[in-house]
Amino acid sequence: MKSPLFRRLLLAFAAPVAAFVFAFVLSSIVLILSGYNPIDAYGEMITNALKLESMIDMLNETTPLYISGVAAAIGFRMNLFNIGVEGQYQLAAFAAAVIGAKVVLPDGLHMLFVMGVAMVVGGLYSGLAGLLKVTRGVNEVISTIMLNSVATLGIIAGLFKIFLEKKSGGAVGGGTTPLAETAWIPDLNGFVELFTREITKGRKLTGMLVVAVIVGVLYHLFINRSRLGFDVRATGMNPLAAKVGGVPSKQMVLLAMVLSGVVAGLVGMPDLLSRTHAYDQGFTKLRGFAGIAVALLGRNHPGGMVGAALLFAFLNTSSGILQITGTASSEIVTIMQGIILLAAVVAYQMVGQVKQREEVKLASEATVGATA
Amino acid sequence: MPTAIELIGITKRFPGVIANDNINFSVEEGEIHAICGENGAGKSTLMKILYGMQPADEGVMKVNGVEVNFSSPTDAIAAGIGMVHQHFMLADQFTVIENVILGSEPTKHGVLDFDTAKAHLANVGESYGLTIDPDDFVTELEVGERQRVEIIKVLYRGANILILDEPTAVLVPQEVEALFDNLRELKAAGSTIIFIDHKLQEVLEISDRITVIRRGKTITTVNAADVTAGDLAELMVGEELPSPETTESTVTDTVALEVKNITVLDEFHRPVVDDVSFSIHKGEVLGVAGIEGNGQGELVDAIVGMEKPESGSVWLSGKDVSSHSVRERRDEGFGYVPKDRHEEGLLLTAPLWENAALGHQTKAPYSKGMWIDRKGSRDRTDEIRERFDVRSPNADVSAHALSGGNQQKLIIGRELICDPKVMILAHPTRGIDVGAQAAVWNEIRTARAAGQASMLISADLDELIGLSDRIVVMFHGRLVAELDPSEVTPRLLGSYMTGAALQGGDELQGGDEMDGSDESAGEHTASAMSETAEGAQ
């Protein structure tokens, strides 16, 4: 007989592996139909990913994706669909860039201040959707999507011009006034180089990686170990039963929504604090939606989402090499991401059903055993 | 007499259980044939097989002598079989006629032909003495009327073999009589009726022959005229039936729960709970009788703090807890078993230990400070599983995997193990098997003996009468009568529940002795009664 641990692991990994294999096969078919050689393409992607600099790129990409995934997952654990991470992080990054440039603070403290502003703004903005839900019954999916547009097309677009960097001679720059160096987050190159060769090509591993790890650990402690997290999960599984069990469901909705927004506020920080140092027209977009994908693929699990974020980051950073080497269209990676995601949610569902049946069997065996 | 339905060796397995194990019996044309068995004996599975909703794994089924093989209800309908489900299969937002024609819609040029449908419906109604307005929305109908729609639905399709799955479960005695009249009329018109139930008196009253099923096996088929309820009970459980009798009174003088003038309004600002007051003493079980929807649910919500009442107060051991949240009330000593374990009681996808902690997660051993104590919770869960005989492989299995009875024992166990001062029990034994039912009754009695005050809401009148020290009847949001369970019959209780006893202007029968220490509630009851009586005139 197989050990229960083995079975548990098998069930936990069956779905993502099946989804990955399915996506792999389907993407290969797409590549072949498009006249590319899939072996070449995958080979190129893997060879590239093994280079130190590519790994740095990948980790830099993983960092915001993971944070965004956690932000979405906090909502998901409570059956709240915060589709608004996108708007929340854009607005938070914009506000943090503007306010952060106006203050003078000592090294380090300045950086924490900017992060704090971003978290507060993100939390307030998502809290608005939470408030609409608990007081007015507005579906959070619709409201957060509308608030995304309001944030990017309205608030940021409206205020952007006012806060453009004023250069000498009356000219304006293409973004907000850059943050002083006191607000920059140090890179981790020195630490990495302890174990590897020197990092070249100007690559810098963002210090936000540390923050992402902290976010992941806190998320785990909160959702799986704390009483408040238990209340959140209980409400997500069965709001009525949770209420009977003394959990104030409206407060939980607000709490989960605000926490989700607070974490969402950090999504723009790797860019702001270690790369652009200002909010400009080209500020990275769509990380909020990618975060939803990461949360779905990683099953809202703090560890699972690490894998999901790494996978998406790997695909994102590989698209460039496919373009350069001409082994395949770089856009194939977005298709692969979509297929993996869809295949994964279907696979999770199927494995979940198998698991349920097993449990029912186990439980009824226990019943029979007790009677006999 | 020709045979309408014959089952030979029907077997159906589910993972880990054999629901039907070599079922054999036959139903003659034009008879009312009851299928009897306790909950979980496999009746419902059998009916699903008969009606084509699930295929049998083995066995042969013959309808009117011809072997059939149903792959969906369509086949069963085509063979002249119709089914009235225990849980009504009606869309609330559809009209009666829409519900009736569904699946066999008459059309004219591709458009639904409501005129033809209504004419046919009127025809069917006339021939069987069943009337209903085809344009009413189902959501506006009473329970009895909904059941009539279900029966009409079946007859509309020209079914001559009707299966009724526990049709009396949702009805009060008076409605049951009306249903039985309808069934006799159907029988007179030549229909064959298969009637599933576990209420023995009803079964004996209505049926010609009875087939008893136990643990998925057919035990025997008997003539209703030849057996007594006792015989049937023995056949069903294979042993003496447990009964919900309580021993001598343990009622003390200390008031544990006092509810004063609670009024709850619905969304249209009409009172659904209308100025209700009562008190429960330590060691007392107060039974609340009433047809569902007469405000019991809202009253319970107000008492446990789920909804804020319009006015009134709740006192626990002399302390006003009216402004407390559910959690604060629980911490003060409330225990609550909600009426629907799936909807309100359990986190079905969560492990048992999390379900055990639910409602008590603020206290040791479930938590330490702001953190959940996983080991403490698991140990406590194992204790519950042991003491309350929750049959389960371990504390980590999901709640959905357990049978209904074991789920219910878990819920009752998680409340009782915390020793609440006041326990609110809403339908604690609904839909669980006889063994689990007896266990639950036992726990309630033990807690009562230990001085717990309990409020018991139940639709099972035998349970109410057997367990309660006092019974109050709720009708249209008011407490309209207080009765002594030792002197009341289910029939009399039923007449109070439907308001019949009130509208007839009858005096309280069966003893309305008021608890000496509870005069205000008594006065209130009397005044509420006279108002209701006036309103009816």
Add this chain to the structure above:
Amino acid sequence: MNFAQFQKLPAYLRWPVLAFVGILVLSIVQFFTDQQLLTSTTTIQTALKWAMPILIAGLGGLFAERCGVVHIGLEGMMILGTWCGAWGALQFGSPWWGLVSGIVGGALGGLLHAIATVAFSVDHIVSGVAINILAPGTARYLSERVFTQMDGGSISQSPRVESLGDFTWPILAKGPDLLGKVERLDWFLISDLFGVLRGLLFQMTYLTAIGLALVPISAFLLNKTKFGLRLRIAGEKPLAGESLGINIYRQKFLGVIISGGLAGLAGSFIVLELAGLYRQNQTTGRGFIALAALIFGNWKARGVLTGAVLFGYPFGLSLRDLEGTATRSLLLVIAIALLAVVVWALSEKNKADAILAGAVAAGSLLFFFGTETAPKWLPGTMPYVLVLLVLVFASQRLRMPAAVGLPYRKGGS
């Protein structure tokens, strides 16, 4: 007349009354702010055109949600519709083929959603979100494969495509142009009414006519046919349908595929009638606005139309209104509408609504008097704000199909 009486009116009276009140408010505001754009033929035309994708996609949502499937993937299917619409039109040389291909593209998306949610019981929102992530990626990949090979095409846009064309109602809107004559007389309210009517009939595109016709067709299909009855039972009480021998899976599959097809049609409308080409991110969240229109419309075809017009109007206005004066006037319209909500809420003794509506109305008025022309970002934001506002006041009065979003398994297990 109070609200309760209004609600009792038969539908064929209720909707014209509602439309009339709307136009009345617009013309009053127009009169006081001295401007013509709010009800001019061109504004109405544009507004109608912009309402169409929302309407058609909203009707798509209607078919999915009435059979019990939440359809947040409308946006993704619209995106598939935009790409396929452009591709079909270019490939086969006729916009009608674009239309067909757009519908097929959307329907394929619907099929995918149906497979995930109906066959595999995946959470409806999860599947919808996944499709919304997959669709733009697919469109971009396909563009890279197809449109970059074409003249004037690139990875983010296609070459230009033809429109389906339009027609003008004779006599009323051209030739003698009776409606136009009255509109130009500039009589208070009357001219506005005629302006709106003329806007509907002047150069009405064939596709707009199709879109409008889809409203009664959808209502008829859902309410008066066997197909509709069976579709609706899947969204209200699938087990009841199953117990009468109806194949619920089939109904759900059909509903979701039709839904996808309509979303695809909405996407090709954007390509063929609004933009004249495929462009990346062309749908700008209109799939979600369609969903909001569906919710606002209480899951009824006519309600979707109202929602679509309500949400499409500010889009259309913003395009015509280059100076931002009309959008500024719109602030006044919103304030008036909110004051009406205040009065109504007070008559219903609903203090919370009254205070909230009053506060937002006051804010809107302040904004109105504080500016000469609306800031540039306001027109583009207005539709989204409007959706939020409407949902804030309407959400609690709505009833969605009873079984929407619930997983269904045959045999109840």
